[in-house]
Amino acid sequence: MAKKIVIAVDAMGGDNAPYEIVKGAVLSANKNVKIILVGKKKLIENEIDNCDISNIEILDAQDVITNDDSPTWAIKNKKESSLIKALDLVKNDDANGFISAGSTGAILTCSTILLKRISGISRPAIATPLPNINGISLLLDSGANVDCKPIYLEQFAKMGSVYMENVMKIKNPRVGLLNIGTESKKGNAMTKEAYELLGGANINFIGNIEARSIPSGIADVIVCDGFSGNIILKHTEGLGENIFKMLKSELNKNIIRKLGAFLAKPAFMNIKKKFDYSDIGGAPFLGLNSIVVKAHGSSNSIAIKNSIVQCISFIENDIVEKIKTFTNETN
């Protein structure tokens, strides 16, 4: 029998904590998967009342790291926080992976310090699954490293390829370098050098891609510095939201449009679903010695459950080991 997978969950992170987090954990726990909920025990117990808790454990943590805390300050001064105590479980091999919907900066800093980088990886990357017209692209880095060296992008490309091939089951994933034109000599000093490195790497590099081609699904893995990646990520959310807001306002302008909207509603719902972060799962941090998944800050229980599923797939497919092998093989 395979060993039970253990996932540590930060019960206090995110806009809807602890209720939705606890509910997501309860939905995910089963005979093969144990969930350790880390956070204020009393609060968690209140939420968990009347649920099947046979595969759930609670680890009490009285402190919480908030968005206002400086991550480097918090790691020294909030040792009793849910984030640090959950990461300690992973560090001590009492859990195989960790998810949180809390502050990205805090999760990134604390997990990098506590779990350490894979040898040969200069910087961990936030790898965000981005919806496109045909499926999902993995965008990395999407915010961990605002100033990047070209070699980081080569590492991002390798890690992203391993992830898409093994977790998302995409054969020979196409890697595109985000740039301001498709020609090889386009871009800034960093992308020009990265282009050369990616061309020589043992990956399926398809060259420079423009931001206009991202929504059509031109690449499975999109590599860029964390500043540009963060811009793409947030712009996708903002533009999607605002187009739907405009649509809603236009469709409510008279009774005929309202009737039309009523008849066409399933079409709108399908598109909204494509962009729904609860279905897509969270963003894994690639390059650490264990799996850490950052769930969307406004995650509901379904989003938490999907992030846990993603975490499990990561563990079952032994992604950390595969990244280690691939990085060392091709270095």
Added chain:
Amino acid sequence: MAKKIVIAVDAMGGDNAPYEIVKGAVLSANKNVKIILVGKKKLIENEIDNCDISNIEILDAQDVITNDDSPTWAIKNKKESSLIKALDLVKNDDANGFISAGSTGAILTCSTILLKRISGISRPAIATPLPNINGISLLLDSGANVDCKPIYLEQFAKMGSVYMENVMKIKNPRVGLLNIGTESKKGNAMTKEAYELLGGANINFIGNIEARSIPSGIADVIVCDGFSGNIILKHTEGLGENIFKMLKSELNKNIIRKLGAFLAKPAFMNIKKKFDYSDIGGAPFLGLNSIVVKAHGSSNSIAIKNSIVQCISFIENDIVEKIKTFTNETN
């Protein structure tokens, strides 16, 4: 009587040249505005047949600079091109401004060399009008300078403010710095320093803005390096196009949805119109000693006409002089 305004138009630039360009010029010429169409005379004459050409002149130019030409090579070797001959008209004061739908790189390089930068401006910027839910924001730089120093961004902010106040008639335009978070200490080395400079400049600086807030119209002027700006610009086009493509495909899936779509059609049309580049006009290059407007590559005659109108407003409001004064006053 006010002096007649003269606009030089590159008849050979853009996907729909010369037909749509010539048509746009004919629509714009009147007793107060003379248009000089620069390009292959025979071709232009064919298109212009049967039109009122009393305020139109043709300047023959037998060569064309294409997207494949290196701009620095072209300026030396294609002196008989429509671009260079049109810019010469502006340089020699035979025209007050210039528009082209041709290669951005070529227009930028050639106009910077021939028309020169305003003293005190380190780099000219491409300032693109970007549609938002409530109107238009000006995004600069949107592609001229992929590697920027913080001082450039301060200059972009000042030039953008002058433009929005005087051409778009927005009082005290709000200037936002594109960043990956709203807190003052967020971002990369360049944005952190730019934040300080913008805070001390004589403009209405509202601080850092995230890409997610751009579509809601959070700022009238958005300043950033040309790499990030180009990403925002192209991502807006790509995401808009693909959301409409998905919507079309979903709405065509059955007869009920088709009926709904038919009834709601005016709503969709209004949103499409908001994002229609033909209505919005082109992107002025700010920081040169004359006005140059880059029209969208796929411009039709209406887009060309709107770019010419924009050019005229720029001239009538004496934007070059105002930029000179504002830059020197506040340096």
